[in-house]
Amino acid sequence: MTYDAEKIVPYSDSESKGAQVERMFDSIAGNYDILNRTMSMGIDISWRKKGLSMLKKLNPQTILDIATGTGDLAIQAYDTLKPQSILGIDISEGMIEVGRKKAAKAGLSDKISFAKEDCMALSFSDNSFDAAMVAFGVRNFEDLDKGLKEILRVLKPGGQLMILELTVPAHFPMKQGYWLYTNLFIPTIGRIISKDKTAYSYLPKSIQAFIQGKDMINTLLKNGFTEASYKTYTMGTCSMYLASK
Known part of the structure; x- marks a missing residue:
């Protein structure tokens, strides 16, 4: 199955979405944190905190942070969950x-490591991690079904996947305000x-095109996950999905 968000690309149709997303994030990496904080007004920190709290009962000791970006979720996860290790992976x-430098500055280089990986074809053995998490990156997957199946494969039985993703509010007036925010602001x-003007046109489009709510739950279940559920935050602008292997 092809999802609408998989058709949204930063640049052109002449190369794969994965290659374009990698190039885009390489381009904006230096300014990403300041852009992220400016655009979210810092609310993303509370979203991560709420999402991570859902993993506390599991007490995961080995965590895979997919689409880790500059490592914000990985660093916050260590502070919240105190696992033995966290591996942050990204195609960029x-x-x-940037994430390595941030972890080193926080004195966490022995707890948080980073590797370049494509979640369409992870290099890890089956049943390797207690938990996996993705913050604001799952909509950038080149093939959502394939990526979810790979995450399921590397999770241990009973392991959990926590996803945070930006979503479009369903009701007035937040829906209309969100449209102005994402399409203009x-x-x-x-x-x-940013020096890459295209990136910040792509990101709002990818949010609007991505599945959410019950459609995302059904996709998780279809790809082998169980006990899938979701919550929304800040009047529907962010959704948290939790599912088990």
Whole structure:
């Protein structure tokens, strides 16, 4: 099955979505954190905290952070969950290099490591991790079904996947306000701060095209996960999905 978000690409149809997303994030890696904080007004920190709290009962000791970006979720996960180890993976070497520096600055290089990996074909053995998590990156998957199946494969039996993703509010007036925010504010701020103007036109489009709510739950179940559930935060602008192997 092809999802609408898989058809949304940053640049052109001449190369794969994965290659374009890698190039895009390499381009904006240096400015990504300041752009992210500016555009979310810092609310993303509370979303991560709420999502991570859902993994506390599991007490995971080995965690895979997929589409880790600059490592924000990995660092916050260590502070919240105190696991033995966290591995942050991303297709963008530029992003994870920023993440390595941030983990080192926090004194966590022995607890948080980073590797360049494509979640369409992970290099890890079956049943390797107690938990997996993706914050604001699952909509960038080149093939959502394939990516979810790979995550399921590397999770241990009983392991959990926690996903945070930006979503479109369903009701007035937040729905209309969100449209203005994503279609006017985000691209404008992106053009001012980032050298890659296209990136911050792509990101809102990818949010609007991505499945959410019950459709995402059904996709998780279809790809082998169980006990899938979701919650929404900040009037529907962010959704948290939790599922088990």
